[in-house]
Amino acid sequence: MLTKNQIKLIHSLSQKKFRVQHQMFVVEGVKVVQEFLNSNYKLVEVFSTDISYSKFSSNFTKVSSKELSKISNFSSPNKVLATFQIPSPSKVNWSGLVLALDAINDPGNLGTIIRLCDWFGIGDLVCSETTVDCYNSKVVQSSMGSHSRVNITYANLEIVLADSKVCYGAFMDGVSIYQEELAETGVIVLGNEANGISKEIEALMDSRLSIPRFGSFKQTESLNVANAAAIILSEFKRNVTEM
Amino acid sequence: MLTKNQIKLIHSLSQKKFRVQHQMFVVEGVKVVQEFLNSNYKLVEVFSTDISYSKFSSNFTKVSSKELSKISNFSSPNKVLATFQIPSPSKVNWSGLVLALDAINDPGNLGTIIRLCDWFGIGDLVCSETTVDCYNSKVVQSSMGSHSRVNITYANLEIVLADSKVCYGAFMDGVSIYQEELAETGVIVLGNEANGISKEIEALMDSRLSIPRFGSFKQTESLNVANAAAIILSEFKRNVTEM
Numbered sequence: 001m002l003t004k005n006q007i008k009l010i011h012s013l014s015q016k017k018f019r020v021q022h023q024m025f026v027v028e029g030v031k032v033v034q035e036f037l038n039s040n041y042k043l044v045e046v047f048s049t050d051i052s053y054s055k056f057s058s059n060f061t062k063v064s065s066k067e068l069s070k071i072s073n074f075s076s077p078n079k080v081l082a083t084f085q086i087p088s089p090s091k092v093n094w095s096g097l098v099l100a101l102d103a104i105n106d107p108g109n110l111g112t113i114i115r116l117c118d119w120f121g122i123g124d125l126v127c128s129e130t131t132v133d134c135y136n137s138k139v140v141q142s143s144m145g146s147h148s149r150v151n152i153t154y155a156n157l158e159i160v161l162a163d164s165k166v167c168y169g170a171f172m173d174g175v176s177i178y179q180e181e182l183a184e185t186g187v188i189v190l191g192n193e194a195n196g197i198s199k200e201i202e203a204l205m206d207s208r209l210s211i212p213r214f215g216s217f218k219q220t221e222s223l224n225v226a227n228a229a230a231i232i233l234s235e236f237k238r239n240v241t242e243m
Numbered sequence: 244m245l246t247k248n249q250i251k252l253i254h255s256l257s258q259k260k261f262r263v264q265h266q267m268f269v270v271e272g273v274k275v276v277q278e279f280l281n282s283n284y285k286l287v288e289v290f291s292t293d294i295s296y297s298k299f300s301s302n303f304t305k306v307s308s309k310e311l312s313k314i315s316n317f318s319s320p321n322k323v324l325a326t327f328q329i330p331s332p333s334k335v336n337w338s339g340l341v342l343a344l345d346a347i348n349d350p351g352n353l354g355t356i357i358r359l360c361d362w363f364g365i366g367d368l369v370c371s372e373t374t375v376d377c378y379n380s381k382v383v384q385s386s387m388g389s390h391s392r393v394n395i396t397y398a399n400l401e402i403v404l405a406d407s408k409v410c411y412g413a414f415m416d417g418v419s420i421y422q423e424e425l426a427e428t429g430v431i432v433l434g435n436e437a438n439g440i441s442k443e444i445e446a447l448m449d450s451r452l453s454i455p456r457f458g459s460f461k462q463t464e465s466l467n468v469a470n471a472a473a474i475i476l477s478e479f480k481r482n483v484t485e486m
Contacts, residue, residue, distance in 0.1 A: 112467060112470065115464065115466070115467065115470075116466070116470060118458050119454075119456055119457065119458055119466055120456075120457045120458065121456075121457035121458040121459065144464045145464065146464065149458065178481040211362075211477070212480075213362055213363075213364075214362065214363045214364035214480050214483075215361050215362055215363065215364040215392065216364065221358065221361075221387045221388065221389065223358070223359070223362055223473070224355060224358065226469075226470065227355065227358075227359060227469065227470060227473040228473075230466070230470040230471075230473045230474050231473050231474060231477045234454070234474045234477065234478075235477075235481075237455075237457050238421040238478075240457075
């Protein structure tokens with residue numbers, strides 16, 4: 001049985017200010033909840049129509065389907081909703097290959113990029129403070145659990161990129177990524193969906209990369225940022241394989 | 244001023260059977276409508292809050308913002324909604340590099356893949372009859388106008404792939420795409436989001452390709468099919484550049 005306070009708390013977590021205040025976020029659905037249960041994330045509370053979830057926490061509340069739909073963001077809620085603690089990010093390992101995002105707005109794009117980091121073994125994702133919050137429920141759901149395997153840090157990119165790191169920025173007019181020599185370490189920077197990398201961050205780039213367009217139509221839109229991330233990470237990693 | 248019949252017709256076009264019956268589909272928003280106006284697609288009717296759209300067709304209806312929101316799929320309608328004729332697909336150029344889709348369900352994925360074909364100069368996209376309809380409004384909007392620059396055909400893949408074409412299929416357990424020799428022509432086949440390429444189509448593949456996973460976590464989900472398409476098309480084309 002759900003209390004009014006539980007409902008109120010879970011609803012409030014759709015807003016970043018309350019996630020920060022309570023240091024908690026929401027995860028939904030059998031598959032993604034399981035990924036977080038298998039990870040180092042600390043479970044706070046679990047709400048399910050299935051009593052077997054009670055084994056994961058004493059903070060278990062058995063709910064009816066109707067109650068679950070009251071707290072769910074899904075149009076068809078899937079058995080379970082849980083809240084987890086927001087962890088303190090670990091220290092960024094700048095000696096590896098790091099991905100940095102400058103003002104990514106779309107939660108689905110951020111979720112897909114987290115999933116790509118997981119696939120390509122990128123341990124650290126550094127987001128500008130203007131990037132959408134990674135504990136936004138759409139980000140959590142679209143990362144499909146990869147969230148629990150990538151260290152995500154928010155930072156002022158102008159400060160953290162301003163020392164001797166080798167920075168590769170993705171631009172519409174850079175050098176072909178197929179021709180450029182790509183190191184195994186460094187920082188790859190992707191910019192905002194509409195405006196690309198901001199002027200301040202652009203000034204810190206050592207290399208300007210571009211994905212060549214092969215179509216003959218000049219009006220073709222730029223690639224979606226998640227697709228650009230997929231191609232760029234693949235290019236950095238394919239060289240590692242071929243060594 | 245919108246008539247009841249106009250509203251009824253436009254609403255009906257959200258269903259495939261009525262798009263097929265009327266041979267028409269809906270396009271929305273200033274940017275995407277402009278892409279279709281610049282293309283070979285034939286405009287049927289245009290509805291806008293902006294009278295300057297009357298220059299494109301005598302079938303122009305000036306509408307109020309309130310009327311536009313009655314026919315729009317957007318939560319914030321953007322000035323214009325137009326209907327265009329569904330064209331007969333051109334003959335597929337099988338001597339080039341063709342992308343084939345086996346039962347892609349998600350309209351956003353199909354839209355993104357159309358945009359990728361446009362970027363990488365893939366002129367022909369052949370979809371199984373089980374693939375989501377490319378004139379579904381979510382597909383049209385997420386392809387961002389690229390729709391007008393790629394020849395999209397629906398066919399029984401078992402029949403059209405069954406002759407001497409060289410077929411590359413994307414699998415979880417194939418040969419690394421970074422190691423395989425990729426020709427400049429042939430057919431790349433991508434399968435359903437959940438189940439991959441069906442058994443019948445799998446039997447027709449000459450080469451089984453895979454995108455290696457670099458992360459050390461075995462539980463990492465497969466890549467999203469649109470991201471896989473981005474990486475695979477980039478791999479086929481990077482070899483062309485390097486020649």
